Amino acid sequence: MKIGILCGGRSAEHDISLRSANNIYRASLSSDKLEPVLLGINKRGQWLYREDDQLLLLPEGSHQPVLNEEALQVVLPPAARGQLWVLGGHKLPFKLDLVFPILHGPLGEDGSIQGLLKISETPFIGPDVLGSAVSMDKEVMKRLLAQAGIPIGRYLCLRKTDALLSFAEAKEQLGLPMYVKPANMGSSVGISRVFEASEWEAALKEAFRYDTKILIEQNIEGRELECAILGNEHPKASTVGEIVTTKTFYDYRAKYSSQSEAKLNIPAKLDEQTIRRIQQIAIKTYQALECSGLSRVDVFLTPDGEIFVNEINTLPGFTNISMYPKLWEYSGLSNTELIEKLAELALQSYDEQQKTLQAD
DSSP states (O other): OEEEEEEEOSSTTHHHHHHHHHHHHHHHHTOSSOEEEEEEEOTTSOEEEOSSSOSEEOOTTOSOOEEOTTSEEEEOOTTOTTEEEETTSOEEEEEOSEEEEOOOSTTTSSSHHHHHHHHTTOOBSSOOHHHHHHHHSHHHHHHHHHHTTOOBOOEEEEETTSOOOOHHHHHHHHOSSEEEEESSOOTTTTOEEEOSGGGHHHHHHHHHTTOSEEEEEEOOOSEEEEEEEEESSSOEEEEEEEEEOSSSSOOHHHHHOTTOOOEEESSOSOOHHHHHHHHHHHHHHHHHTTOOEEEEEEEEEOTTSOEEEEEEESSOOOSTTOHHHHHHHHTTOOHHHHHHHHHHHHHHHHHHHHHHHHOO
């Protein structure tokens, strides 16, 4: 099967997407079931393709791939069923059987690209439009989880059009410290930890750089744990991993820098009962948010044993230090086998949807 690995995008997580795609591409080369095709979206939103393997370039002395801007510009029209066309020209001499849209952040993880792929009638890996959209918007996500009886921390929501919330008001409701973050963003982009009034306005301004809606969340003292989910109607949970960092919180640098001091403990040092509880909550979260294919659920475990869901990530990173593939590797799935399984789930989901569309 020809699998299009779609990467880059216009969000602040562009670089992480390229790293994820590079790993997925290399893992797919080892498969006897998949033939990977790299596709890039540059920061202007143009789709790029090259016939050789030079779409992703690695500058000398760098660990960060960049897109080759000399590539062909291509488009995927409605009802194309995987057939790409050179912009203003001919169609490419092959069709994609499915797409892995490893696009992190807005326009990639929020249902936008999923909608485009659905209109083009091309199968794709990951949750559908609805699951992607409600999971990406952390405020909507929290409302749905609360309705499903899944424990979450206290939070406030603020829009650009709202009256300015004062530090004193937020402190009274949430205590200190507080976290201020964009509602629709990942990889800790735009997040600030606020201890005192002098940091308040700068934190709001930083979050509003990335979204018109932001969250102010209570601080939950506890261990940061992650669980990987795989499947459609009957999802399975991996073992639980733990992030251990010396920083005040797990920020962008701690997640992705080669000099990061953060450690991933797989499996986390937990008793079996706690692992099962986290796995059950992770699966319940996945189902409450209408997810399919894959997701990673992040939780906090407090010293007295309470579990709070922090968030879900519907297109988790596949970098060298990303938790999602490492959790499944510990569970016995190599990166190549994991991608093959994700492709299988994508085609199953697509076939089921086609049946409903064709029903009289």
